[in-house]
Amino acid sequence: MVIAAVVPAQPRTGRGDILIRADRLRVRFGERWALDDLSFTVSAGEVVGILGPNGAGKTTTLFVLATLLRPTAGTATVAGHRVDTEAAAVRRLLGVVPQALAVYPTLTAAENARFFARLLGFRGRAAQAAAAQALAGVGLSERGDEIVSTFSGGMQRRLNLACGILHTPRVLLLDEPTVGVDPQSRQHILAAVRTQAAAGAAVLYSTHYLEEAERLCDRVVLIDHGRVVAAGPPAMLIREHGRGLRLQVITRAPLPCDWLDGIAGAHIIAGAQEGATDAVVAQVALDAPTVAPRVLERATTVGSDVLEFHLHRPDLQDVFMTLTGGELRD
Amino acid sequence: MRLLLVLLRKDLRLLWRDRAGLVFLTIAPIVVITVAGFSLATLYGASPSGQTAYDFPFVDEDHSQLSEAIRRRLEYDSVVHFHAVVDRAGAQRLVQDKRAGAALVVPRGTEAALRAGHQTALVLYTDPVKYLERLNVEIGLLRLQSALVSEQRARLREQFDAERTQLQTQLRALQAAADAAHARLEKAWAEAQMTRAALISTMRSRLERAQQETVSRISRQAAAVSAATTADIRRQMEDVIRPSRAYFASLTATRAAFESWLGDLQRLAGSHAADIPPPPRFPEVPEAVSELLGGAQPALHFPDLQLQVDFPAIALPDLAPLPELPELPSMTIALPPPPPPAAAFTIDEVNLSGGAVTVNTFDQNVPGFSVTFLLLGMLLGVSLGLLDERDWGTFDRIRAMPVTAAQVLIGKLLSRFVVGVVQMVALFVVGWLAFGISLGPQPWGLLLPTVGIVFAGTALGLIVAALATSREAVLPVGSMVIVTMAAVGGCWWPIDLEPQWMRTVALAFPTTWAMDAFNDLMIRRRPAMVALLPTAILLAYGVVYLTTGVLLFRRQLRHRA
Numbered sequence: 001m002v003i004a005a006v007v008p009a010q011p012r013t014g015r016g017d018i019l020i021r022a023d024r025l026r027v028r029f030g031e032r033w034a035l036d037d038l039s040f041t042v043s044a045g046e047v048v049g050i051l052g053p054n055g056a057g058k059t060t061t062l063f064v065l066a067t068l069l070r071p072t073a074g075t076a077t078v079a080g081h082r083v084d085t086e087a088a089a090v091r092r093l094l095g096v097v098p099q100a101l102a103v104y105p106t107l108t109a110a111e112n113a114r115f116f117a118r119l120l121g122f123r124g125r126a127a128q129a130a131a132a133q134a135l136a137g138v139g140l141s142e143r144g145d146e147i148v149s150t151f152s153g154g155m156q157r158r159l160n161l162a163c164g165i166l167h168t169p170r171v172l173l174l175d176e177p178t179v180g181v182d183p184q185s186r187q188h189i190l191a192a193v194r195t196q197a198a199a200g201a202a203v204l205y206s207t208h209y210l211e212e213a214e215r216l217c218d219r220v221v222l223i224d225h226g227r228v229v230a231a232g233p234p235a236m237l238i239r240e241h242g243r244g245l246r247l248q249v250i251t252r253a254p255l256p257c258d259w260l261d262g263i264a265g266a267h268i269i270a271g272a273q274e275g276a277t278d279a280v281v282a283q284v285a286l287d288a289p290t291v292a293p294r295v296l297e298r299a300t301t302v303g304s305d306v307l308e309f310h311l312h313r314p315d316l317q318d319v320f321m322t323l324t325g326g327e328l329r330d
Numbered sequence: 331m332r333l334l335l336v337l338l339r340k341d342l343r344l345l346w347r348d349r350a351g352l353v354f355l356t357i358a359p360i361v362v363i364t365v366a367g368f369s370l371a372t373l374y375g376a377s378p379s380g381q382t383a384y385d386f387p388f389v390d391e392d393h394s395q396l397s398e399a400i401r402r403r404l405e406y407d408s409v410v411h412f413h414a415v416v417d418r419a420g421a422q423r424l425v426q427d428k429r430a431g432a433a434l435v436v437p438r439g440t441e442a443a444l445r446a447g448h449q450t451a452l453v454l455y456t457d458p459v460k461y462l463e464r465l466n467v468e469i470g471l472l473r474l475q476s477a478l479v480s481e482q483r484a485r486l487r488e489q490f491d492a493e494r495t496q497l498q499t500q501l502r503a504l505q506a507a508a509d510a511a512h513a514r515l516e517k518a519w520a521e522a523q524m525t526r527a528a529l530i531s532t533m534r535s536r537l538e539r540a541q542q543e544t545v546s547r548i549s550r551q552a553a554a555v556s557a558a559t560t561a562d563i564r565r566q567m568e569d570v571i572r573p574s575r576a577y578f579a580s581l582t583a584t585r586a587a588f589e590s591w592l593g594d595l596q597r598l599a600g601s602h603a604a605d606i607p608p609p610p611r612f613p614e615v616p617e618a619v620s621e622l623l624g625g626a627q628p629a630l631h632f633p634d635l636q637l638q639v640d641f642p643a644i645a646l647p648d649l650a651p652l653p654e655l656p657e658l659p660s661m662t663i664a665l666p667p668p669p670p671p672a673a674a675f676t677i678d679e680v681n682l683s684g685g686a687v688t689v690n691t692f693d694q695n696v697p698g699f700s701v702t703f704l705l706l707g708m709l710l711g712v713s714l715g716l717l718d719e720r721d722w723g724t725f726d727r728i729r730a731m732p733v734t735a736a737q738v739l740i741g742k743l744l745s746r747f748v749v750g751v752v753q754m755v756a757l758f759v760v761g762w763l764a765f766g767i768s769l770g771p772q773p774w775g776l777l778l779p780t781v782g783i784v785f786a787g788t789a790l791g792l793i794v795a796a797l798a799t800s801r802e803a804v805l806p807v808g809s810m811v812i813v814t815m816a817a818v819g820g821c822w823w824p825i826d827l828e829p830q831w832m833r834t835v836a837l838a839f840p841t842t843w844a845m846d847a848f849n850d851l852m853i854r855r856r857p858a859m860v861a862l863l864p865t866a867i868l869l870a871y872g873v874v875y876l877t878t879g880v881l882l883f884r885r886q887l888r889h890r891a
């Protein structure tokens with residue numbers, strides 16, 4: 001298949017060129033600021049994860065960039081075009097994969113893809129070719145003629161992605177594209193996103209799956225209350241904001257307060273022992289994984305059966321929880 | 331335009347895949363039209379095809395020409411389904427069991443009573459609960475009664491005219507015979523008159539002739555007597571005159587001698603002649619004497635004999651005068667003009683549009699329920715369609731593409747508009763094929779209000795979509811609006827059933843104008859031109875709705891954002 005023949009020509013950009021720029025974006029809904037001085041950039045070929053608790057402003061950010069919402073203040077540009085004043089130019093460059101399954105459930109996958117391809121400017125056989133390519137890219141070639149409502153959640157998510165990458169966009173906005181999908185589909189979706197980035201697209205990826213962001217994203221922007229609370233490569237954020245290596249020990253009976261005395265490199269996390277009628281959970285901070293066997297041995301020695309234990313490496317979730325707190329959000 | 335077509339194709343494809351929606355747009359209205367059409371058929375009496383006729387028990391106790399005539403008419407009446415019942419009890423049972431709303435009995439002796447000029451009555455058993463059925467049956471029976479009376483009157487008139495014609499013929503023959511007799515009588519009278527006159531004349535002439543002959547004979551005899559007498563006188567006179575004549579001759583000679591002598595004397599006397607005294611003059615002989623003496627016959631003049639013959643009066647036979655012919659009256663016998671009919675009238679109902687007087691119920695129900703389902707379809711199609719797009723996320727996805735919100739909206743409305751027009755046309759075709767509805771004198775004219783109401787309905791759907799924030803809110807809001815519009819606008823029943831104030835209120839609804847146009851075109855069978863004004867009003871409604879809907883929709887988009 002000759003892709004170049006069916007995809008509208010989009011001027012490609014060199015890797016590293018900033019394609020998405022949010023500069024002190026502010027969006028107000030009534031009395032509440034959904035975005036408050038939000039700034040970040042995404043470069044060509046880069047996958048940037050935008051993370052944050054519910055209501056943090058992720059979707060609002062994507063809406064602004066997708067030209068669906070005008071910012072109250074600040075500017076946002078896509079490939080140099082302002083999203084508020086040059087919406088038409090921006091839309092030609094965008095690929096959007098909404099959080100909702102933004103496909104028609106009573107049409108077939110191919111019909112959906114062809115329809116969106118035609119809206120993107122493809123005509124006739126070119127639209128068919130673009131649709132076929134996108135479906136192939138998400139592993140739906142064989143199911144193109146099936147009605148979407150008969151698809152599994154994962155297949156629908158893949159189709160949702162396919163409809164956003166029909167024209168190999170220069171900028172790809174994804175809003176939680178892997179919600180409720182199985183690992184296989186997730187794998188496929190992430191691979192497809194990587195392919196887009198590899199092709200030079202600037203990808204802004206919103207998700208609640210922090211492990212997924214850690215694996216996929218070159219950088220993450222963690223926002224809360226409409227503000228950036230941390231930004232950078234995942235490893236750096238983990239390093240800077242992660243809570244370290246932890247061991248979770250689940251015992252039949254409560255452990256004494258001094259049960260770790262004498263074990264170097266292991267510290268009880270304050271208030272981390274919580275109990276139930278038949279099991280007690282204790283959280284232990286470790287300096288190194290090699291300390292873990294001794295901790296477990298001590299737990300047994302002090303007279304409590306160890307029912308279960310988990311060694312927890314520091315990750316983005318730690319960063320997330322650290323920076324956004326544990327309180328429930330709306 | 332290309333994008334609009336793409337959006338249009340997508341929406342049509344979505345609709346095609348929505349089997350429930352298709353059923354709602356096609357099968358549901360047909361089912362409702364069928365059910366409602368048959369259910370409400372009695373509003374107009376019954377369908378002309380007789381599909382909705384009432385079961386109408388009929389009891390004939392009279393077994394007369396009248397009851398037979400009633401039976402025949404009922405059998406062909408589309409309002410009722412004729413159902414002969416043996417006796418009154420059976421008819422009463424059918425009404426009491428609610429199997430019939432009315433039953434008719436022609437009592438024994440009805441026709442005889444009528445023939446005798448007595449007032450009589452048929453019996454109609456009714457169920458007051460079945461008001462419309464009773465009303466329609468009564469109207470039908472009144473029509474039947476009127477028709478029978480008219481028939482009877484026509485028949486009597488015909489019979490009267492025939493008898494009158496026959497009488498006139500007989501009168502003309504009688505008049506001709508009388509005229510002929512009169513002529514003959516006059517001729518005979520004239521001949522008798524002439525004969526009598528001739529007889530009298532003959533008698534008179536004969537009498538006169540006899541008298542004349544008698545007078546003539548007497549005159550001749552008198553003349554002869556006179557002539558003889560004259561001759562005798564003449565002879566006797568001649569005897570007397572002769573000596574006188576000799577003397578007269580001597581005297582004449584003497585006179586001549588004297589005069590000669592005197593002459594001589596006077597000559598002799600010379601100068602003294604003057605002294606001679608004149609001699610005495612001889613007397614002059616009278617001329618008659620001279621003539622008589624000269625030989626002339628003397629004229630004898632006898633006194634006229636006045637013979638007076640007095641005939642005795644001869645009496646002619648006494649002929650009695652002919653009697654005068656009596657004056658015969660004119661034999662022109664003219665029949666008086668026929669008496670005016672008895673005081674009664676019929677009502678000739680005329681549909682001023684030239685169409686049939688009776689109405690096919692489906693002519694009202696097909697457009698009415700089609701408009702209702704059209705509006706419901708628009709409500710569901712446009713508002714739920716837009717809500718679906720919103721809920722699915724496709725609306726936002728499309729808006730993030732090189733497509734404007736207006737194009738998305740127009741595409742959605744355009745697809746629903748096309749579907750609405752096709753739906754209306756299909757329902758009219760089904761109505762025409764299945765229920766024989768009228769498409770009016772210019773079927774294409776139906777497209778005018780169809781386009782108008784589809785446009786208005788489409789735009790109305792946009793308003794509902796903009797007002798209702800969820801699928802759950804669409805049906806209460808939309809159905810309340812549409813049910814009100816349809817009911818008040820005359821979609822479900824003739825608007826004339828509504829009080830005047832409600833009809834005035836109804837002018838504010840597009841359904842009213844659409845139904846007015848459909849009724850004009852289909853029932854009143856007027857030309858397509860009459861639909862122009864309602865169509866223009868419908869389009870104006872559509873423009874207002876569309877403007878309002880777009881403004882509300884934009885506000886909703888802002889709020890959502």
